[in-house]
Amino acid sequence: MTTGKLYIISAPSGAGKTSLVKQLIADTDKLVVSISHTTRASRNAEQNGVDYFFVTVEVFQDMIAHQAFLEHAQVYDNFYGTARQTVEDYLVQGLDVILEIDWQGARQVRQMWPECVSIFILPPSIAVLRQRLQNRGQDNVEIIDRRMQAAVAEMSHYPEFDYLLVNDDFNTALQQLKCIISANRLLQTRQQQELLALLQDLVN
Numbered sequence: 001m002t003t004g005k006l007y008i009i010s011a012p013s014g015a016g017k018t019s020l021v022k023q024l025i026a027d028t029d030k031l032v033v034s035i036s037h038t039t040r041a042s043r044n045a046e047q048n049g050v051d052y053f054f055v056t057v058e059v060f061q062d063m064i065a066h067q068a069f070l071e072h073a074q075v076y077d078n079f080y081g082t083a084r085q086t087v088e089d090y091l092v093q094g095l096d097v098i099l100e101i102d103w104q105g106a107r108q109v110r111q112m113w114p115e116c117v118s119i120f121i122l123p124p125s126i127a128v129l130r131q132r133l134q135n136r137g138q139d140n141v142e143i144i145d146r147r148m149q150a151a152v153a154e155m156s157h158y159p160e161f162d163y164l165l166v167n168d169d170f171n172t173a174l175q176q177l178k179c180i181i182s183a184n185r186l187l188q189t190r191q192q193q194e195l196l197a198l199l200q201d202l203v204n
């Protein structure tokens, strides 16, 4: 049985990664998103176990001590991490897994899983980014300012990623994400066929 592939999607807060990923997994077979653990407070519309696992700093630190995270990082003023077991279970089942994580987590995952595919999403402009954070209506002005301050530093890491896309028109960006997944799936199938042919040659 073949194992799934790991995809990393990073973007500054408000660029649209969560909306894009939600639609992408709804439209794509055998693709799931890993639900992260975080110490940040949940927003109004968020549900525990659906958007994040919301945990205390103590629980988070205990998970670090027990090596329960594939990667973890402090982002803005909170901790975020990806549970190792869940991701490994998905991959073993042959499912492709999306990690919606920041550039620090992306670096950690790339070191352990060099064959992962990483995608960075940019907003069309800084002004549009602020507008989207305001329109989302989930964060107060201090939190939005804090995220805007961090956005430029976050975006400076885009050259570390395999793919870069701009989320201007939502459907165009969604289509581009789907193309990246399809292209990588085709490549994987071809590599497996070549490997099989090689093995048959060796046996004959």
Ligand SMILES: Nc1nc2c(ncn2[C@@H]2O[C@H](COP(=O)(O)OP(=O)(O)O)[C@@H](O)[C@H]2O)c(=O)[nH]1
Residues within 6 Å of the ligand: 010, 011, 012, 013, 014, 018, 036, 037, 040, 071, 072, 073, 075, 080, 081, 082, 100, 101, 102, 104, 105, 106
């Ligand atoms: N390293 C790491 N970063 C994460 C994880 N989950 C979320 N993040 C990042 O944390 C940042 C803040 O996420 P969040 O508080 O949900 O704000 P949002 O991006 O505005 O929706 C984003 O850059 C996320 O990609 C994780 O498990 N690990």
Ligand SMILES: Nc1ncnc2c1ncn2[C@@H]1O[C@H](COP(=O)(O)OP(=O)(O)O)[C@@H](O)[C@H]1O
Residues within 6 Å of the ligand: 011, 012, 013, 014, 015, 016, 017, 018, 019, 020, 132, 133, 135, 136, 167, 168, 169, 170, 171
């Ligand atoms: N292409 C787009 N055009 C206009 N608004 C968008 C687009 N993509 C996302 N949004 C909106 O921008 C806001 C931030 O999107 P979200 O997915 O929460 O971003 P992120 O997860 O990167 O913080 C949401 O209100 C979302 O509906």
